[in-house]
Amino acid sequence: MTSAELVEIAPGVLVATHPFCATTTTVVVGADGRECLLVDPAVTAEEIDALAAALAARGLTVTGAFSTHPHWDHLLWRPALGDAPRWATAAGARRALEVTDDNVRKAHEALDGVDTSGMARVVALPAGATALPWSGRACRVVEHAAHAQGHAALLVTDARVLVAGDMLSDVEVPLLDLEAARPWDDYAEALDRFAEIALSIEVVVPGHGTVGDRAELLRRIAADRTYLAALPLDEEPDDPRLAGSADWLLAEHAAARQRVRADLGG
Numbered sequence: 001m002t003s004a005e006l007v008e009i010a011p012g013v014l015v016a017t018h019p020f021c022a023t024t025t026t027v028v029v030g031a032d033g034r035e036c037l038l039v040d041p042a043v044t045a046e047e048i049d050a051l052a053a054a055l056a057a058r059g060l061t062v063t064g065a066f067s068t069h070p071h072w073d074h075l076l077w078r079p080a081l082g083d084a085p086r087w088a089t090a091a092g093a094r095r096a097l098e099v100t101d102d103n104v105r106k107a108h109e110a111l112d113g114v115d116t117s118g119m120a121r122v123v124a125l126p127a128g129a130t131a132l133p134w135s136g137r138a139c140r141v142v143e144h145a146a147h148a149q150g151h152a153a154l155l156v157t158d159a160r161v162l163v164a165g166d167m168l169s170d171v172e173v174p175l176l177d178l179e180a181a182r183p184w185d186d187y188a189e190a191l192d193r194f195a196e197i198a199l200s201i202e203v204v205v206p207g208h209g210t211v212g213d214r215a216e217l218l219r220r221i222a223a224d225r226t227y228l229a230a231l232p233l234d235e236e237p238d239d240p241r242l243a244g245s246a247d248w249l250l251a252e253h254a255a256a257r258q259r260v261r262a263d264l265g266g
């Protein structure tokens with residue numbers, strides 16, 4: 001079985017990074033050292049089964065899970081992980097159920113070996129919930145409207161780790177939710193939220209990319225603001241993350257630029 005190595009990036013917080021789009025899986029170990037919370041387990045069935053085996057080998061039982069947002073690569077699951085509830089924000093859970101068929105199709109288009117059977121496996125948090133109902137360790141839910149409906153980052157408060165979902169990446173430019181009424185504003189507001197709580201964060205874990213410290217968090221917020229500010233302009237944004245990007249990401253970038261230029265009259 002292929003297995004991505006679990007790296008402890010803060011006390012009791014482990015991250016595995018997978019070959020597909022540098023996708024991360026985050027494991028939050030409970031205070032008792034015997035249970036854990038899984039955030040966005042990924043990607044292939046083989047990788048997730050290997051993850052389950054690695055957790056078992058460490059004596060960890062999955063007693064909770066969280067999906068940061070309702071895109072297919074953040075809604076994966078395997079029977080080997082067990083039956084723990086996988087929470088999502090109320091808006092995120094509603095959306096995951098609305099777009100299950102789409103997510104299944106997109107997952108199979110993206111790569112082979114993906115188990116899509118758990119795509120609708122979500123438990124909605126109460127609307128506006130700011131804490132996760134997991135008894136293992138305190139985790140704060142930081143919900144916003146950028147990138148996808150009902151997207152939330154998870155702040156492991158004692159470890160000061162922000163599990164960001166598809167925000168604050170060093171390898172992907174901001175990806176706007178072009179179905180939203182004001183995607184550019186939503187994104188800018190989410191970045192403001194992260195800037196406001198930056199002093200509570202020592203480590204940032206993006207859904208795709210590499211783990212960073214607070215200086216890196218602030219650098220990524222600044223880079224994302226610069227990218228957003230450049231979207232309506234005539235010239236292409238000068239963002240190193242665009243160089244060598246995959247075609248799908250460049251297509252999303254072009255669509256965002258067109259949309260923002262239309263919205264803002266650029």
Ligand SMILES: [Zn+2]
Nearest residue numbers: 071073166207
């Ligand atoms: Zn993603």
